[in-house]
Amino acid sequence: MFHNIKYDAIFVADSHYNQNHQEFLTFLKKLNSGEITATQLILMGDNFDFISGECKYFIKINQELIDILNILSQNIEILYLEGNHDYNMQVLFPNIKVIKRENQPYICKTQDGKSIALSHGDNFIDWKYDLYCSIIRNSTLLKFLNILDFNFSISKKIENALLGKSICHDMKNFEELVKKRVKNYKTDLIIEGHYHQGKSYNIDNKFYVNIPSLCCSKEFSRFTKDGFKKESL
Template identity: 55%
Template sequence: MFFELKENSLFVADSHYNEKNKQFLIFLEKLKSKEIECKQLILMGDMFDFISSESKYFVKRNQKLLDIINELSNDIDILYFEGNHDYNMQPLFKNVKVIKREKQPLLLNYKNKKIAICHGDIFTPKSYDIYCKVIRNHYLLIFLNMLDIKNFISKKIYYALIKKIICFDFKEFETLALKRSRNFDADIIVEGHFHQGKQYTFGNKRYINIPSLCCSQEYSILKDEQFIKIKLNK
C-alpha cells in the first residue's frame, strides 16, 4: 500500500455504472489503451450503481469492468474507496487496495501536506451508521443472495436505480462543505458522494469535491497542488 500521493494521480468519483451510464467503462478502456495514462488511480466510490462481492447477479453484470480494473492494477497503484453503492469489494480484486467505510478518511501525504480522502458518507447520524453496518453484513448479504431466486430481488434493485435521478445542483453545498471540513484534521479534504465538483478554501483548509463522472463526464488530476477537472472524451 502507498501512503503518498503522486503527482498526476487521477481521481474518479460516482460513475454509477449501469447500462445507461457507461462513462466508467469508457474511462477504463482509455486507461487500458493508454489514451489516458497514470501511475496512481483513486476510485472514490459509487463507481457502480450497485455491487457487492456477495451479489452474484451484480458481479456478473459488472464482470467486464472488474476484469479491466484487475488488469490495470498490475501496472497502476489503485485505491478503491467504498461508497454507499459499492461495498465488500476486496474479494473481487487482486492488487487493488480497498478502503472500507469504517477506515475512511484515509490520510495521505503530498508535498508536505496532509490529505484526507473519503467517499463522503461519513460523519453522519448514528442511525445511518447502524444502517451501513447492517446492510454491509457479509452473512446477511449471502442469505439475501440465496433468496434471490431467478434474480428477482437484484433485478428490482437494478431497474429502480436506473430510474433514480442523481444529478442535481446543491445550492447550499458551500455551507455543507464548511460544516464537513470541520470534522477533518487535514490540509486538504477530498470527497466524492455529493456530485457537485466544487472546491472551497476555509481558512487553512481546502475542500475538494471530485465531480461525478456520470453527471458531468469529468474526472480530476492532481497537478502542482491543484485538482484539475478533465472532460472525458467519448
C-alpha cells in the same frame, strides 16, 4: 498508515456505472489503451451503481469492469474507497487497496508533504446512518439474501429502482454543508465524492475538493503540482 499521493494521480468519483451510464467503462478502456495515462488511480466510491462481493447478479453484470480494473491494477497503483453503492469489494480486487467506509477518512500525504484526507463523503452523518450502513454491508446477511434471490428477482428489482433514479443535481447550499463537514477533518486537503458537485473551497485554512461525478459532468480530476484540474472524458 500514510499513502503517498503522486502528481498526475487521477481521481474518479460517482460513475454509477449501469446500462444507462457507461462513462466508467469508457474511462477504463481509455486508461487501458494508454489514451489516458496516470501514475495512480484513486476511485472515490459509487463507481458502480451497485456491487458487493456477495451479490452474484451484480458481479455478473459488472464483470467486464471488474476484469479491466484487475488488469490495470497490475501496472497502475489503484486505491478504491468504498461508497454507499459499492462495498465488500476486496475479494473482487486482490491487487487493489480497498478502503472500507469505517476506515475513512484515509489519511495520506502529497509529494510536497501536505496531509490529505480521502473519504467517499457519506461519513460523519449520524449514528442512525452508521447503523444502516453496517446492516446493509453485513456479509452474512448479503449471502443469505443471495440464497433467496431466485432467478435474481431481488437483484433485478434493485437494479430497476437504481435505473429510475435521478442523481444529477445542483445543491444550492453545498458550501454550507462543506463548512460543517470540514470541521471533522484535521488535514491540509480534504477530498470527497458522493455529492456530485465538482466544486472546491478554501475553508479554515483547509482546501476542500469535491470530485465531479463522472456520469453527471463527464469529468474526472487530476492531481498536479498546481492543484486539482478537471479533465473531460
